[in-house]
Amino acid sequence: MVQIRYVVLWVCISFGMVSFAQKNERDYLRSGNKLYQDSLYVKAEIDYLKAMDINPNSTEALYNLGNSLMMQQKGNEAMERFDEASKIEKNKMKLAKIYHNKGVILQASKQYPLCIEAYKKALRNNPKDDETRYNLALAQKMLKDQQQNNNQQNNNKEDDKKNNEQDKDNKQQEQNKEEQDKRQEQKEQPQEQMSKENAQQLLNAVMQDEKEVQDKVKKQLQVKGKKFEKDW
DSSP: OHHHHHHHHHHHHHGGGOTTSOHHHHHHHHHHHHHHHTTOHHHHHHHHHHHHHHOTTOHHHHHHHHHHHHHTTOHHHHHHHHHHHHHHOOOHHHHHHHHHHHHHHHHHTTOHHHHHHHHHHHHHHOTTOHHHHHHHHHHHHHHHHHHHHHHHHHHHHHHHHHHHHHHHHHHHHHHHHHHHHHHHHHHHHHHHHHHHHHHHHHHHHHHHHHHHHHHHHHHHHHHHHHHHHHHO
C-alpha cells in the first residue's frame, strides 16, 4: 500500500509538468490525468497514447502512461515506458520520479538487486527524497532476508543429500553384512554335514569292531568249551 501511495502521489505532482506542451498534447494529458484520478486507468492509457502520437518524445506522456500501465498490473509494459522516459528526460527531479517507480515495480517482483540500483539512481538525482530512501532501506532488508532464506534452503538440501547418502551407505553395509552372513552360513553347513557323517561312520566302525570282538569271544568260548568236554 505504501508503494502505491508513492506512485499516485508522483502522478499527481506530474500534472503540473504539461504547461509547455502543445495544445492538443496538453488536452490529452489533462484528460488522461482526470481519468487516472477516477481510477479509469484503461481510458487514461488511451489519452496518454494519443498525447504520444502528437509528441513521441513527451516524457510526461511516457511517465503517466507507465503509471497507468502499472496500476493495471502490467509491470513489464510500464517498465518499457519508464525506460524510454529515462533516456529522454534531462530534469533530475523528474528522473528521480521515473527511477523511483521503476524501483517499485522491481520490488514488487522481488528483483531486489535491480530494485536497489533503481532507488539509488533516484537518490542520486534527488538526494532529499525520503520516500525513496525508505524504499531503498526496505529493499535492502528484503534482499538480505531473501539471501538468508536461500542459504538456509541450500543448507537444508545439503543436509538432506548427506542424510540420503548416509542412509544409502547404511543400507549397503546392511546388505553386505547379510550377504556375508549367508556366505558364512553356506560355508558352515557342509562342515556340519561332514561332522554328522563322520560321527555316523565312527559309530558304525565302533559297532563293527564290537561285533567282531563279540564274534571272537564266542569262538574262544566255543573252543574252550570243547576242550573242557574233551578233558572230561
